[in-house]
Amino acid sequence: MTVWTCILMLTIVLVWPLSAVQAGIAASVHQVMPVSRNGAPIELDVTLRQDGEDLIEGNLELTVRYGDRVLLRQSTEPTALGPGERTSRIMLQPLPAVGLRLQPELTLRLLTLNGPVFLGRFPLSLPNPMQRSLVLGVVEAPARLDAPFVSAAQGLELSPFLPSSPRVLAPGPDGVAWMGLVTSFETVAPADLPTEPLNLCAYDVLVLLPTGFSALKAGQAEALLRWVRAGGSVCVVLGPRLASHHAAFVSALAGADSAPFGLDLDGNLVLPATVPTDKMSCFHVGLGRAVLAPTRVLSDLAPASAEWRRTIIFLWKVRQSMVAQVEKRQVRPDTALDILGPLPVDTILPLYRSLMPGAVAAVPPMLALLVILLFVLAIGPADYLLLGWVRCRHWTWLSFPVLCVGFTAAILILARHVRGREDLRRALVLIDVDARDVVLRTTRLELLLQAKDRDVTSEVRHAWFAVVEPPSAAESGARRVTPPGPELTGRVPVQCKAMLRLRQWQPQMVKTMGFATAPSGVPAPAWPADAAGVSPGQAPAGTGTGAASAPVRTAEVVVYVDDLCGMSRRALARREAAVRNPGWRLGNSEVAPLLRFFGEISAPPRDNGFFSIVSQISPNGAGHVEELAVHDPDVPGERLQLLLLRQGGDYIAYRRVVRRPPAGPQP
CATH class of the missing domain: 2.60.40.10 (Immunoglobulins)
Incomplete structure (x- = not known):
């Protein structure tokens, strides 16, 4: 008891x-x-x-x-x-x-x-995997919702310009699953607009109505500008009662090609002569898009007008080759079947091939044969003769399992010694910059290969962390394993620790994406003075590692390409097929998989899902690479430059979109 x-x-x-x-x-x-x-x-x-x-x-x-x-x-x-x-x-x-x-x-x-x-x-409600879910956010004071302006903002959806999609006979949370394009309309109070730019990745397009824009604080305006420069889209309806930080925000959207915006005594914006007052003005802002709409223009503009349709096409980054079809609502009905998911998983395969070690060390065949021969001799003649000499052959029941365990342990120790005990961590750091080399967005794709089962912890600061889905087994030659879910502790996405449980020798790629400056120790880009004079696949003469504020390790120029998407993808495929064992040598054949990877993610082919309609999307921080699209090769005068460096075992890639003539207000 x-x-x-x-x-x-x-x-x-x-x-x-x-x-x-x-x-x-x-x-x-x-x-x-x-x-x-x-x-x-x-x-x-x-x-x-x-x-x-x-x-x-x-x-x-x-x-x-x-x-x-x-x-x-x-x-x-x-x-x-x-x-x-x-x-x-x-x-x-x-x-x-x-x-x-x-x-x-x-x-x-x-x-x-x-x-x-x-x-x-x-x-928890997540998008239907058979749908492409878009979110259009409207920033407006809840107590002052203006019906005409809200209706106009709702008219900025892309869905009405595309054909409707049929039903899919598949069970879902609501009983019926729909495939195709779905746009959600969300009203955001000015006080709820975040001051952390990464939190804005929840939206595709943001529309700031007059009262919402006037209530915007300086910290919110700065976060919104960083998000737009990193690839977001924003439409600002200009109104009264503005402050100096509003004028600075609009001036930054208009860019260096426009004179600064001023304010009169009543807090109204004074537009420079380069910005028209009788129509909407469209600007390229870094990787993103911005539209400035005077209040009177938005009130008088008919949703069915050509200018309104051009504004929608510009905000949603529609491909140049699809502009006429979308504007006239003549998109083929079968195109709706293609706008379902992200880019194919195997798009990441060339990067896997480049970051994986050139060859996995294995026990030499002659050494393995020698161990087997010794094992056969030990359990056969040696065991029989030795135990017979001491007249203890009945001990075979003990000697045989001991020899089996001993040789098994020996071969395991030998294999571990040959393969090594060090973990492999190699990364591609992709840094998008503007024409002045200001960092717009930094993406790190890191391949983890562990020598034994263990938990791997990474420090994440001002970035989204995601596990990249591996390529299919047929392409990668390895058994496909469902990526483990990460464990994050801290203030996401400002500062946290991300932990993954990894299996031995099972490669896993992780991705971090942020709008901060380039990582410390990374060299600044040094572009050649005459970009047109450098041939693809050649390092430009005089290109160095550049300068940086933090101590910089030595970096080696691998390749410079002046017009990445202008290169023949068929030629790249032939060069990649010639690579049998890609390692870390700097020959052109070893660079081919990386160049093909950059080409496919920077300007996805026209037959790839949602990118059959658009050329890029707003950043979302997901575990795939579709947000890395930044370029439309069909736009006249626009090209994508790539500078690829190697620093130790990592690759560092700088990208910038060059537009000639410089982009200003678009009609």
Whole structure:
């Protein structure tokens, strides 16, 4: 009886605090956007209510599951929960695409000193994998919604210009799954617009109506500008009651080719002579697009007008070859079947080939044959003669398993010695710059290859972290394994730690994308003075490693291409096929897989999914490479330059889009 009493008391001591805390907390989760973009971060409003009077400290843990598969586990910074109700906005890391059979589920727990507190399970709405989900955000004060302006903003959708898609007989959360293009219209209060530019990756296009633009703060304007320069699209409806930071924001959108915007005494913008006041003005801003619309023009412009259609085409980055068809709504009906998913997974295959070691060391055949021969001699003649000499042949039942275990251990030690015990981490750092070499966006694609099963932790600062889906087994020659879901701890995406559980010798690629400056130690680009005089595949004379503020390691120029997408892709394919064992040598044949990779991601072929309509999309931080498209080779006077360096075992690539003549206001 005494033992059972002690066990009961110990159980009460361990369980009672957890039960008391759990009984006093209630939670609810609201998904800000009912349907998010494909592969984009998800905004959640998490509300916690405590009925007690204690101060509870802990971390919120959010786990997203799809059936038995864990897609993501994300923990916030330590938080203190007092009496009453508290709502926090949490950005959920971009999630991989899932199927139609089940609906993803979010499990919420509070990790306290007394143990985890289960707060509930909540359904999570993700885009249908058979759809291309777009999000159009409108920034406007909720109390001052102007019906004409809101209706005009809704008219900026791309969907009406494309053919409708048929139904698909597949079960979904709502019973019927639709394929094709779907656009969600979201109203954003000015106070809810983030000051972290990476959080804007939840949107494809943002429209700032007059009252929303006037309520924009300086920090929000700076974040919005960085997002646009990194590839976003924004339409600004100019209105009254503006401040100096609004004028600076609009001037930055107009670029160096326009005179600065001023303000009169009433807070109205004074447009320079280069910007017309009777029509919309379109600007290329870094990798993104911006449209400035005077209030009077937007009020008088008919949604069916040619100028309105051209504005939509410009904001959504429609391919030059598709402009006429989209403008006249003559897109072929079968094109709707192509706008379903991201670029093919095997687009990343050339990068895998370039980052993987040239050859995986194996035990030499003669050495393996020698070990087998010694094993046969040991368990055969040696065992028989030796035990017979000592007259103990009945010990064979012991010597035989000992010899088997010993030789097995020897061959394992030998294989580990030959293959090595060091982990492999090689990366491609892709840095997009503008004409003045200002960094617009930095993407790091890192290949991890571990010598044994272990957890790999990475520090992530001001970037989205994602696991890249591996190429198919038929192409890569390896068994395809579902990528493990990452575990993130900290303030996502500002500063956090990302942990992955990796298997031995199972390659896994991870991707980080941010709008910050180039990583420390990376050399600045040194473009040749005469770009047109350098042939593809040749290093320009006089090109050095450039200067940087942080200590810079030596970097070697691999290749410079003045017009990447002007090169013959058929010729690149022939050169790549000649590569049997790509390593780290700097011959042109070894560079071919990388050049093909850059060509396919920078300007995807016209028959690739959504890119049969558009030339690029706004950044989303997803675990694929479709956001890396930056160039439309059909635009006259536009070309893409590439400078590829090698620094140790890593590649560093600089890209910049050159437009001649310089882009100004478009009619």
